[in-house]
Amino acid sequence: MGESSYGHGSDDAKSEIDSLLAGVGYSIRPSDLRQVAERLEKLDSAMIAAAAAGLPPEFLCSDAVHYNPSDLAAWIESMAMLTDFSPDHFRPTNPAPASWTGDICPPAPGPPHPVANPKPPEDAGISLVHLLMSCADSIHRGDRPSASTLIHEMQLLLPRVGTAFGIGKVAGYFIDALDRRLRSRPLPQEDDILYHYYYESSPYLKFAHFTANQAILEAFNGCDRVHVIDLSLMHGLQWPALIQALALRPGGPPLFRLTGIGPPEGREALCEVGRRLSELARSVGVPFTFRGVVAAHLDEVRLSLLRVESCETLAVNSVLQFHRLLADPGSPGPINSLLSWLRRLRPRIVTVVEQEADHNRPVFLDRFTEALFYYSTVFDSLETAGGGRPAEVYLHREICNIVCCEGEERLERHEPLASWRTRFSQAGLWPVHLGSDAFRQASMLLTLFSGEGYGVEEVDGCLALGWHGRAIISASAWHAGDDMDAPPSTGSILFNGFRESVAGESSGSNREIELGSQTEHSL
Amino acid sequence: MAGSNEVNVSESKTVVPLNTWVLISNFKVTYNLLRRPDGSFDRHLAEFFDRKVPANASPVNGVVSFDIVLDRLSHLLARVYRPAPDLADGELPQKALLSELQKPPSPNPFPVIIFFHGGSFAHSSSNSSIYDSLCRRFVTLCGGAVVISINYRRSPEFRYPCAYDDGWTALKWASSEPWLRSGKDAKLRVFLAGDSSGGNIAHHVAVRAVESGTHISGNILVNPLFGGNRRTESELKLDGKYFVVLKERDWYWKAFLPEGADRDHPACNPFGPNGVKLDGLPFPRSLLVVASLDPTQEWQLAYADGLKNAGHEVRLIYREKATIGFYLLPNTNHHHEVMEEIKDFVKSNLIVSTNAAD
Numbered sequence: 001m002g003e004s005s006y007g008h009g010s011d012d013a014k015s016e017i018d019s020l021l022a023g024v025g026y027s028i029r030p031s032d033l034r035q036v037a038e039r040l041e042k043l044d045s046a047m048i049a050a051a052a053a054g055l056p057p058e059f060l061c062s063d064a065v066h067y068n069p070s071d072l073a074a075w076i077e078s079m080a081m082l083t084d085f086s087p088d089h090f091r092p093t094n095p096a097p098a099s100w101t102g103d104i105c106p107p108a109p110g111p112p113h114p115v116a117n118p119k120p121p122e123d124a125g126i127s128l129v130h131l132l133m134s135c136a137d138s139i140h141r142g143d144r145p146s147a148s149t150l151i152h153e154m155q156l157l158l159p160r161v162g163t164a165f166g167i168g169k170v171a172g173y174f175i176d177a178l179d180r181r182l183r184s185r186p187l188p189q190e191d192d193i194l195y196h197y198y199y200e201s202s203p204y205l206k207f208a209h210f211t212a213n214q215a216i217l218e219a220f221n222g223c224d225r226v227h228v229i230d231l232s233l234m235h236g237l238q239w240p241a242l243i244q245a246l247a248l249r250p251g252g253p254p255l256f257r258l259t260g261i262g263p264p265e266g267r268e269a270l271c272e273v274g275r276r277l278s279e280l281a282r283s284v285g286v287p288f289t290f291r292g293v294v295a296a297h298l299d300e301v302r303l304s305l306l307r308v309e310s311c312e313t314l315a316v317n318s319v320l321q322f323h324r325l326l327a328d329p330g331s332p333g334p335i336n337s338l339l340s341w342l343r344r345l346r347p348r349i350v351t352v353v354e355q356e357a358d359h360n361r362p363v364f365l366d367r368f369t370e371a372l373f374y375y376s377t378v379f380d381s382l383e384t385a386g387g388g389r390p391a392e393v394y395l396h397r398e399i400c401n402i403v404c405c406e407g408e409e410r411l412e413r414h415e416p417l418a419s420w421r422t423r424f425s426q427a428g429l430w431p432v433h434l435g436s437d438a439f440r441q442a443s444m445l446l447t448l449f450s451g452e453g454y455g456v457e458e459v460d461g462c463l464a465l466g467w468h469g470r471a472i473i474s475a476s477a478w479h480a481g482d483d484m485d486a487p488p489s490t491g492s493i494l495f496n497g498f499r500e501s502v503a504g505e506s507s508g509s510n511r512e513i514e515l516g517s518q519t520e521h522s523l
Numbered sequence: 524m525a526g527s528n529e530v531n532v533s534e535s536k537t538v539v540p541l542n543t544w545v546l547i548s549n550f551k552v553t554y555n556l557l558r559r560p561d562g563s564f565d566r567h568l569a570e571f572f573d574r575k576v577p578a579n580a581s582p583v584n585g586v587v588s589f590d591i592v593l594d595r596l597s598h599l600l601a602r603v604y605r606p607a608p609d610l611a612d613g614e615l616p617q618k619a620l621l622s623e624l625q626k627p628p629s630p631n632p633f634p635v636i637i638f639f640h641g642g643s644f645a646h647s648s649s650n651s652s653i654y655d656s657l658c659r660r661f662v663t664l665c666g667g668a669v670v671i672s673i674n675y676r677r678s679p680e681f682r683y684p685c686a687y688d689d690g691w692t693a694l695k696w697a698s699s700e701p702w703l704r705s706g707k708d709a710k711l712r713v714f715l716a717g718d719s720s721g722g723n724i725a726h727h728v729a730v731r732a733v734e735s736g737t738h739i740s741g742n743i744l745v746n747p748l749f750g751g752n753r754r755t756e757s758e759l760k761l762d763g764k765y766f767v768v769l770k771e772r773d774w775y776w777k778a779f780l781p782e783g784a785d786r787d788h789p790a791c792n793p794f795g796p797n798g799v800k801l802d803g804l805p806f807p808r809s810l811l812v813v814a815s816l817d818p819t820q821e822w823q824l825a826y827a828d829g830l831k832n833a834g835h836e837v838r839l840i841y842r843e844k845a846t847i848g849f850y851l852l853p854n855t856n857h858h859h860e861v862m863e864e865i866k867d868f869v870k871s872n873l874i875v876s877t878n879a880a881d
Contacts (some may be wrong), residue, residue, distance in 0.1 A: 018542050020852045025574025025652035026546070033541045040548040041536075047555050048763075069572045072549060078551075079588050126622040133620070369620075440567040452598045469578065469590045469598060469650050 021072075022484040029073045039076040042409040046414060066232055066436040069463045124161045128154060128171050135178055136368040151179050170379045172394045172431075174372060177403035185401045186394070192235070197390035199237055202382050203454060204473045207442055207465045209238035209321050209476035212351035214438045216315045217245055219349035219477075223313040225255045229306060230319045231298060231347075233260030236273040238319065240280055255287045259306055264294045298325060299334035314347040322420070323354055326413040328362050339427035341460075343480050349432060350478040354420060356464055356471040359402050371402045372401055381453060381467035417474045424478055431478040433461030527671050535765045538816065540854050546653075547766050547848045552804035555647065558774050564645060564679050582607035582623065586659045586688035589624055590650070593673075593696045599689050602649040604658045606672040625702050634668040634714055634740070634869050636661055637693055637728075639675060641719025643748060644686060645777035649674040653765040660853075661716075664862055665869045669703060675724065679778035683790045686720070686779075687723050696840050698737065712873055714741045715807075716865075717849065720779075722747025726793060726826075729807055739807040741864055741872040746814055749822035750776055752785050752791040761818035765846040769818065792822070794829025801833040808836040810868040812861055814845035840864050 018030050028036060121381055135150035154175045161168035166247050180187065199205045220226045226246075230238070241259060246253040256275065262270040272291035279290030295301045298321065309315055329331030342350060345402035357374045361367045375395060401412040421431070439458050442465065446454045453468045537546055541558070553572045557565045578763050586606045593599045606628045627633070638661070640647050640654040647654060649672040657701040658670045675689035697703055697713055704711050715725040715732075720745035732739050750772065762769045773786075780788050787795045809830060813823045827837045849857040 019853055021542050021546060023652075023656055024546065024851065026549070027578065028545070030542075033545055037541060037545050039553055040545065043552050044548065044555075047552065068567070069553070070574060072545065094777060128623055133634065261579065434706070436568055436571045439571040443567040444571065456570070457575055468592065468598075469602075471577070 002112065009398075010428060012257055021391070024048070025070055026072050027070045032073045036076050039080055043079055064436075067433040069458070076503050081128045099307050100197065106364035118297070123155060125318065126169045128157055128161050128167060131157065132171060132174055132178075132372060133153070133369065134506045136365050137194070139178065139181065140363070140368075147182055149173060151182065154236045166380070167376065169383065169392070170372070170376045173379075173392065173399050174368075175402065176396070180400055181404040186403060188336040188397050190397065191394070193455075194390055194394035194397075195234065197393040198427070201264045201391045203380075203446055203448075204465060205307065205319070207445065207456075208473060208475055209241065210445055211434065211438055211442055211463055212317055212319065212353060212477075213245065213349050214441060215349060215432065215434060215475075215477040216242060216317070217249075218247060219315055219432070219479075220246075220254065220313055223254055224350075226258075226311040226315070227259065227308060227312045227417055228315045229259045229308075229347075231243040231316065231321045233262050233270060233273055233292070235269075236260065236277055239277055243281050244279065244284055244286070246284045249326055253286040255289075255312075256281065257289045257291070257312065259291045259293060259300065261295055261301060262292050267292070267294050267381050270294065297334065299338045299341075301341070301402075303344065306345070308345050314345060316342055316345065316347045319352065319353045320355065322352060322355070324411040325411045326360055326415065335423070336427070339423070339429070342371050343428050346480050348479060350429060350480075351475070352420065353426075353473060353475045355418065356416055356466070357414040358416055360415050362385045367402060370512060374470075377467050378471045378472055381472070417459070417464070417476065420476070421460075428479040429480060431461050432479050434475065435479060439463060530597075535816075535846060538765075539846055539849070540852070543848070543852050543854060546647065546851060547846070550646075551766055554771075557646075558771070562774075564778065566680070573647065575648065575650045576652045576655045577603055577650070580621075584659065584663070586662045587624060588655070588659070589621060593675075594692050597676075597689075599620055599676075599692055600649065601673040601693060602655070602658070602672045602674070604662045604672070606662060606667040610808070625700075625768075627665050627702050627705055628669060629705070632710075632873055634665050634712050634873050635697060635713045636668050636670045636716050636743075636869070637690070637725075638670055638672045638713075638726040639686075639690060639696060639717035639721030639728075641673060641717065641721045641746075641748075642677070643679045643772075644720040644723075645775060645778040654854070657718075658851065659864070660805060660862070664866045666866075668869070671697060675739055681777070681786075682782075683780055683784075684727075686724050687727045687731070687790075688822055690715075691731050693727060694732060694737065706874070710738075712740050713738075713786060714743055714869060714872070715739055716726050716743035716745075717747065718745040719847070720748045720775075723749060723790070724855075727790065730793075730799065730801065730804075733804045733806050738805070740875065742807050742809040743868065744809060744826075745812040745850055745861070746817055747811070747823060748775075748819070748827070749792060750786045750819060751795050751822060751825075752787045755819075755821035757821050758818045762814060765816040765818075767818050767847060769802065772819065791838050794832075797856050798829070801830070801835065803834075806830070806833070806835045806869075808838070808872055810840070810864060811840045812840045812842065812850075812864070814847055814849065815841060815843045816846045838864075838868065 011154040016029065017027050018033065021028055064079075066075065067078065072277075131154045135147050135154065138144075138147035138150060154171070158172060158175065161171065163169050163172050179185065216228065218280060228239075228242070230236075243256065246256055260270060260274065270292040274292050278288055278290055291307070293301060293305050322335060322338075322386070323335055325338055326338055327335075355374075358370045359367055361370065375398075378395065379392055398412045401410060402414075405411075424431075436458075437458055442456045442463055446456065446465075455466055455469070457464045457466065457471065462474055464471035464474040468473050539547070557569050557572075559565070578590045579590050580587050581591075585607050586604055588602055588604045590600060590602050593601050599726055602665070603624070605624065606627075608626070638654075640649060641653065642651075648656075654672060658672050661670045662668050671693065673689060673693045676685040690712055694713070694715075697879055706712070715729050717723070717725040726747065729739050729742050730760050753881055754769075758769055761767070763765075776786050777792055780791060782788070786792060787797055788793070789797045789799055792798065809827075811823065811827050813820050813827075824839075824841075826840050830837045840861060842861065845855075845857040848863060849855055853859065853862075
């Protein structure tokens with residue numbers, strides 16, 4: 001077939017992957033090129049044959065789920081298995097609805113007006129950015145008087161820039177954060193209501209919950225006894241959707257246990273959330289048990305309290321929690337012991353959502369700059385989605401933690417997905433790729449939001465939600481890599497009526513609360 | 524090779540390097556999964572497949588990029604590429620601030636290239652990896668150009684004339700940015716460039732520009748997308764042989780043109796029966812690159828003729844044995860020689876004599 005006339009513009013077979021294709025987003029070894037080419041040709045022929053037989057080519061596999069398009073060899077292999085490349089092998093299906101997801105980018109310092117108005121004072125915006133950077137630099141160098149003067153200047157300049165949108169909006173919060181750091185003022189208070197506003201007014205948390213639930217649902221496929229450990233239950237906003245999805249599962253719902261972890265001061269809230277989730281589960285017919293576990297720090301949670309059973313399929317869910325266990329780069333931090341106990345639990349899946357940001361840089365100025373750009377983008381996105389002030393005020397806490405706190409007090413140590421990938425693989429966790437169905441559903445979720453600037457991207461099996469091209473939050477899934485097939489044991493399981501008990505602990509750091517659903521279920 | 528199952532013996536494998544073949548074929552098959560016979564498009568899956576790359580304000584090979592909103596109301600975005608800002612001695616390269624990046628890259632005249640990516644009006648974005656790579660190359664190739672890649676609205680969700688409107692918005696934006704002007708006369712030295720549908724957009728934006736008195740230094744069209752109702756000989760001869768299938772071309776035109784229009788609509792066939800006369804307008808000089816294995820080449824050649832007949836200069840580069848997409852990877856003479864042509868074209872049209880004698 002004219003093999004000798006294939007040109008080789010790539011590196012020779014000794015190198016890892018073809019560097020030219022890598023430069024455009026594809027990962028393939030030179031030694032695989034030939035086979036991939038043959039398969040592509042076969043797939044193309046099959047599509048043409050399908051068309052000739054009267055079926056449009058895309059019906060060949062329109063309900064297929066695709067994974068990791070960068071890995072060409074793996075993708076074409078999955079297509080080979082799916083289609084058999086035989087002209088007789090067609091499966092017509094319903095076409096999915098199409099919808100536009102826009103692309104994205106961070107805001108310019110001075111927003112241009114579309115109407116023929118004189119341009120807003122862009123210079124003031126740019127000056128403000130300069131002042132912010134200078135002030136951060138002064139603080140970084142320990143020059144408090146300069147920093148103080150600069151803060152004053154910025155406060156004077158701020159009204160000229162306008163705090164309605166763009167750089168002015170986010171600058172105000174950063175000026176306040178710098179001021180708090182300089183004058184050791186206390187940080188803003190936590191507020192449940194603000195969390196709710198943030199949840200409602202932007203797609204970030206919803207995307208997080210939604211994507212994690214998708215992955216958990218898939219991991220629970222065919223399992224009769226399932227257990228989710230939520231590393232931070234908060235208001236339990238993620239779980240109603242999963243409960244309902246399990247209720248509607250073909251073949252009926254499994255036995256669903258949820259263990260929610262929360263801080264000691266939130267014990268009653270934890271009970272209340274568990275109570276409400278139990279009510280919901282009962283109303284939709286899902287056999288459900290809730291257990292609450294309080295712990296001041298995640299790495300202190302004792303495995304025995306989680307009561308993981310070998311006959312159940314386990315999912316561990318972490319939404320914006322892991323970064324709180326990091327320390328300064330180079331120092332070990334509690335994250336390692338957490339990952340180690342996670343691994344010992346042998347979960348079928350670990351769902352991880354984290355901010356896609358580099359806010360754990362040791363040098364204050366770097367951290368400040370990163371945060372300024374990151375939150376500019378986030379605030380820009382909130383404004384378009386009609387988020388408004390409460391959501392911003394919620395995020396202000398994060399900003400202050402990044403700007404003002406050091407050492408153990410600094411909890412918002414966001415690191416990019418690439419860093420997490422390395423950390424997880426060192427801890428023995430391997431990626432579970434999120435596929436095109438999760439992508440599609442996340443994309444469709446976004447169309448519910450008014451801001452067209454949101455977009456979902458797939459990178460190496462993980463999904464990232466961003467605004468104007470800048471990724472803001474990422475969702476990924478992992479597994480421990482061994483022992484995935486423990487069969488569920490059968491036996492009769494009785495659920496008592498509603499009961500609440502507190503198992504005391506002399507050290508005082510861990511308590512458990514158990515709530516059962518009132519459904520009786522036996523196998 | 525294992526026993527043949529080929530319905531269509533593709534000759535394309537003998538004329539392109541293997542990795543290029545894999546790249547373009549992969550586009551072809553994945554795109555097959557996206558177009559539906561009813562004219563709708565699986566946008567979610569399209570975005571899932573598209574390999575994207577973020578902007579990078581830290582220099583990579585001397586080029587930095589940043590994303591910018593050109594128009595907040597319509598969310599029109601663009602990615603700007605430019606040479607990395609000069610460093611003071613001893614300074615380490617670092618992520619530059621937006622304010623630093625929106626300064627002229629040079630005290631001397633520099634070209635501003637407004638680039639429209641290809642994708643048959645339906646595919647790709649300004650942050651698609653293939654186009655990010657290409658635009659970065661243009662910056663260095665043209666001696667430190669500013670390249671602005673426009674994320675125009677795509678079909679079938681947005682039909683003609685949305686993409687052209689977005690191009691026009693982009694041009695107006697560039698005209699209003701002081702940092703994009705250069706030379707003693709503080710002029711915007713703008714080139715409109717594009718491949719495939721991007722080339723088509725570049726033409727139509729240029730028309731609008733000259734009709735309203737905006738000066739364009741030059742047009743660079745690489746395998747631009749044009750067509751017509753009539754089936755040309757090349758279309759019939761080369762159909763399906765080198766990655767391009769006529770039926771697919773038809774689908775994309777149908778998705779872009781207004782409902783009920785045919786391919787003699789002036790957007791598709793600018794010098795056809797419904798074309799607009801360009802005689803007497805200060806239409807920019809054009810560099811037109813045509814691949815001999817592109818089935819639609821006769822429309823591109825007709826375009827060149829149309830420009831010449833209207834009294835406008837065209838430098839036509841006809842590449843023998845080139846297929847579509849040769850410019851995506853730097854692994855052929857086609858790529859390297861065409862890049863040189865683009866470089867020369869931009870250089871020679873950067874400074875234009877004030878004499879209107881041409």
